Amino acid sequence: MMNELQVITPEMTLAGLGCLVLLVDVFKREESNLTFWTASLSLVVVCLLVVVWRPDQPVYVFGSTFKLDQVSSLLKIFILITGLGAFFYANYYFEKFNLKQSEFYSLAIFSILGMLVLASAHSLLTVYLGLELLSLSLYAMVAMDRDSKFAAEAAMKYFVLGALASGILLYGISMLYGAAGTLDLIELKTQGMAKDSDLLLVFGLVFVLVGIGFKLGVVPFHMWIPDVYEGSRTPVTLFLSSAPKIAAYAMALRVLGEGLVGLSAEWSQMLTFMAVLSMGVGNIAAIAQSNFKRMLAYSTIAHMGFLLLGFIATSPGGYAASMFYVVVYSIMGMGAFAALLLVVSPNNSDEKITRFKGLSLTNPAASLMFLILMLSLAGIPPFAGFWAKWFVLKELVASGMLWLAVIAVIFSLIGAYYYLRIIKYMYFDSDDGANSSICWSRSVGTVFTVNAVAILFLGFFPGILMSECLKAVLSSIV
Amino acid sequence: MSFEVIVFYLFAGLTLTSAFLVIVVRNPVHAALSLILCFFSSAGLWLLLEAEFLAIVLVLVYVGAVMVLFMFVVMMLDINLAEIRKGFLKYLALALVVVAPMILIIGTVASSSYFDMPRYSAAVKQVAGHNNTYEIGKELFTKYVWPFEIAAVILLVAIVAAIALTLRTTRQLKNPNVEQQLSVERDKRIRLVDMGAE
Known part of the structure; x- marks a missing residue:
């Protein structure tokens, strides 16, 4: 039996190191890069701690408000890895634009702490607090670009809508508490099983689903995504679109798959509606976008809709498929935003999709990596994005929802268009002089290459990650 | 009717009346004051439930800190009442369309059996000398x-x-830059002025 404090060592370490990053930032020399290195090292240390303390059996501590199991460990590892990648890209961007954005790292660390809390939440109380910690840091990070009107608008929209969604979520949680008399997810599950048609529980569930839908950014709670993604600085968008998605998945899994599994008949109906709309709106609206960030924002909406399909299957295999999907998506999404971050420069910060015209001529290596990421996002074999879709569809068909799988495939086909268009710009169009000055440092080049090669690797060996996901779900979600 | 029930109805009535006043009075300052009254009477209700810690925190935090700040803001803003009331009738129909289904x-x-009294057991009376603050602290930690x-x-x-x-200001570190101090030359610090003899 592990000591209670030992179980939360990774979180405690991260909180302490977050404070250290704050202090380092105050006392370091103006021009040094110490904040970035401390922050990155913190994530590495915490990631190692999570790996070392991977349990075989679920461990409940602190009045079972905290649950350490294989699902949480696996999700935490990927949250930390994507966070680390985002730090490297952010450092490159801040250096290139000569910005002093040191609070970025400390806020991002606290946001990651919120994600870790969410990944191991085992009470609606910790779900809510983890979510608030995560979102509050993100609001500030979006607003950090103070001189930009777009960023102010984005931050305002994100904050107001996010606060509204939090309020609605909290109202739903209060209803669930009123109906079940408990915040503990396991007790909630037994209560939900006992009286499966309790109207009050369903009433609470609807509001909780709104909160989850907002965090994942699925239609009809997606309005904030394009504006926030476009308005915030590229490294913030990059961070926003990677690790928090894993945390949102964790939240959905904890609340729906664990706590309210007795109401799966109700929530899978609502999720079907949300998933189909997201895939439709996301994929079709993305075609019309001329801004690269906006296009990826709609692509995120479509991908999150696809992710929900795994939940609709309501089987351990379905949850595992969604988990695979979210991990692969966060790595791909990070890489796609990183591609934009590589081409923009202080002289030309144009973020149009036509920016990638003729990139293969000026920077063949970068465009090859970008090609891998785009093909993977489009879901073309043998890249990881294909397998992510494949596993979800397989579970969907296995649970007898063939029509939903067909709709998903049709929308994915529509979606492939706008990813392939970028590839066309890169390889078949000539450069109109915009990209002549692309330079990338060796360090960020390495990170970008690792990012793309990871997708390639997962594409050739999807079984490694998938079997881990399945093992984790089977051992944790009973 | 016991004394406790009378006190309950007194506080409950006061809470409802003041809450209602918050939304109907014309002057924003009066609305904020009504909200303070609402918090006070809610604190009274907490006291009846033997939750003295919550009652005191409600008064200290909300009345003492939050509402005072609120009053500051309300008094500093020059709120034009006519401006607020403009278009009331215009938006009334739309508002009713949105609100009516929600209320329904x-x-x-809320009116179904799920909120019936029998579903919830009455609060347990504690013995005299029971320390609510102590209990909360123990649970919390x-x-x-x-x-x-x-x-x-x-x-x-x-x-x-x-x-x-x-x-907003650019950050200024207070620690001295040693290199800069050591590399100072005489010419940068002293200016010799030739005055000429008179």
């Missing part, structure tokens, strides 16, 4: 210590974010 739906759920600490980190983030977003 929430009413259906044992069973709920993890959520409690997370809440603390949220507050830290709020401070960091507020400072990061409002600090």
Whole structure:
């Protein structure tokens, strides 16, 4: 039996190191890069701690408000890895634009702490607090670009809508508490099983689903995504679109798959509606976008809709498929935003999709990596994005929802268009002089290459990650 | 009717009346004052439930701190009442269309058997000398210590974010730059002025 404090060592370490990053930032020399290195090292240390303390059996501590199991460990590892990648890209961007954005790292660390809390939440109380910690840091990070009107608008929209969604979520949680008399997810599950048609529980569930839908950014709670993604600085968008998605998945899994599994008949109906709309709106609206960030924002909406399909299957295999999907998506999404971050420069910060015209001529290596990421996002074999879709569809068909799988495939086909268009710009169009000055440092080049090669690797060996996901779900979600 | 019930109805009536006043009075300052009264009477209700800690915190935090700030803001803003009332009738129809289904739906759920009195057991009377604050403290630092600490980190983030977003000046470090100090030359510090003899 592990000591209670030992179980939360990774979180405690991260909180302490977050404070250290704050202090380092105050006392370091103006021009040094110490904040970035401390922050990155913190994530590495915490990631190692999570790996070392991977349990075989679920461990409940602190009045079972905290649950350490294989699902949480696996999700935490990927949250930390994507966070680390985002730090490297952010450092490159801040250096290139000569910005002093040191609070970025400390806020991002606290946001990651919120994600870790969410990944191991085992009470609606910790779900809510983890979510608030995560979102509050993100609001500030979006607003950090103070001189930009777009960023102010984005931050305002994100904050107001996010606060509204939090309020609605909290109202739903209060209803669930009123109906079940408990915040503990396991007790909630037994209560939900006992009286499966309790109207009050369903009433609470609807509001909780709104909160989850907002965090994942699925239609009809997606309005904030394009504006926030476009308005915030590229490294913030990059961070926003990677690790928090894993945390949102964790939240959905904890609340729906664990706590309210007795109401799966109700929530899978609502999720079907949300998933189909997201895939439709996301994929079709993305075609019309001329801004690269906006296009990826709609692509995120479509991908999150696809992710929900795994939940609709309501089987351990379905949850595992969604988990695979979210991990692969966060790595791909990070890489796609990183591609934009590589081409923009202080002289030309144009973020149009036509920016990638003729990139293969000026920077063949970068465009090859970008090609891998785009093909993977489009879901073309043998890249990881294909397998992510494949596993979800397989579970969907296995649970007898063939029509939903067909709709998903049709929308994915529509979606492939706008990813392939970028590839066309890169390889078949000539450069109109915009990209002549692309330079990338060796360090960020390495990170970008690792990012793309990871997708390639997962594409050739999807079984490694998938079997881990399945093992984790089977051992944790009973 | 026991004394306790009379006190309950007194406070409950006061809470409802003041809450109603918050939304109907014309003057925003009066609305804020009514809200303070509402908090006070809610604190009275907490006291009746033997939750003295919550009652005192409600008065200290909400009445003492939050509402005072609120009053400051309300008094500083020059709120034009005519401006607010403009277009009331124009938007009334739309508002009713939105609000009516909501009232209907929430009413259906809230008035159903799920909120019946028998579902909830009456609060247990504690013996004299029972310390509510002690109990809350014990729960907070044992069973709920993890959520409690997370809440603390949220507050830290709020401070960091507020400072990061409002600090406008470029940061100036107070520690001396030794290299710069050592490389100072005589010419940079002293200016010899030839005055000429008179």
